[in-house]
Amino acid sequence: MRYMLAVERSVAPGSWALYRDGDPLDARPFGAAEPRAPAWVAELMAGLAALDVAPSALTSLVVGTGPGSFSGIRAAIAALQGLALPRAIPLYGLPSAAGLADGYLRRTGQACVAVVGDARRNRLWCAVYRRSPDGALRLAATGAPPAHAGDDFALCTPDVLGGQLPPDARIITPDGARLAAELAGLSLGCGLPVETLTPTAADLGALFLTLGAAVPRDPVPVYLHPAVG
Numbered sequence: 001m002r003y004m005l006a007v008e009r010s011v012a013p014g015s016w017a018l019y020r021d022g023d024p025l026d027a028r029p030f031g032a033a034e035p036r037a038p039a040w041v042a043e044l045m046a047g048l049a050a051l052d053v054a055p056s057a058l059t060s061l062v063v064g065t066g067p068g069s070f071s072g073i074r075a076a077i078a079a080l081q082g083l084a085l086p087r088a089i090p091l092y093g094l095p096s097a098a099g100l101a102d103g104y105l106r107r108t109g110q111a112c113v114a115v116v117g118d119a120r121r122n123r124l125w126c127a128v129y130r131r132s133p134d135g136a137l138r139l140a141a142t143g144a145p146p147a148h149a150g151d152d153f154a155l156c157t158p159d160v161l162g163g164q165l166p167p168d169a170r171i172i173t174p175d176g177a178r179l180a181a182e183l184a185g186l187s188l189g190c191g192l193p194v195e196t197l198t199p200t201a202a203d204l205g206a207l208f209l210t211l212g213a214a215v216p217r218d219p220v221p222v223y224l225h226p227a228v229g
Helices: 037-049 072-087 096-106 158-164 175-182 201-214
Strands: 003-008 016-021 023-029 058-064 091-094 112-120 122-132 135-140 154-156 171-174
Touching: 003 072, 003 171, 003 201, 016 037, 016 201, 023 072, 023 201, 058 072, 058 201, 072 091, 072 171, 091 096, 091 201, 096 112, 096 135, 096 171, 122 158, 154 158, 171 175
Parallel strands: 003 058, 058 091, 112 171
Antiparallel strands: 003 016, 016 023, 112 122, 122 135, 122 154
């Protein structure tokens, strides 16, 4: 049997999901909200033990790389590296926004979705996706497969966001509470209200299973601002 473990911590409290031979076995939210707290790792180990799955039985790991809580993402990558390295388990990374978009398009049947988030420094980040006729996730602007890296995202101010979105795009955000004022009153995409949705490990794992070897190894957080100094 092949076990794939997905962990998502870009937005607290995050979640984990376990797949067996490509089928979902279990998915649970974490109770520990603090990004760097070791409690969530203990929860994960206890969850695997309850399913009678030893860490040595895992055959692949995937982690959400954001954008989102930098400390949460870094802690998740470090924890999975700790599982992967001693056992030579391959570790992959996918943007949390891509998993969120893929899950949304699968569940709703919509054609296009824009995932928008708070990039700080008076900026928003945005990635716009479509589903191709064969069901694959594509970048809306080019129709190309996502690179699953920072190049898939645009940075902009709220006042120009609307001009970057296709007219049929549904808008979702993991940062609804923080962005309510910035997005209020803007004419965005299809004109329907912005939905607040949280990335999940279950969606991340489902996207990973459709991509296989195309997923980047040795994950790093999606970081959208250039280095300063």
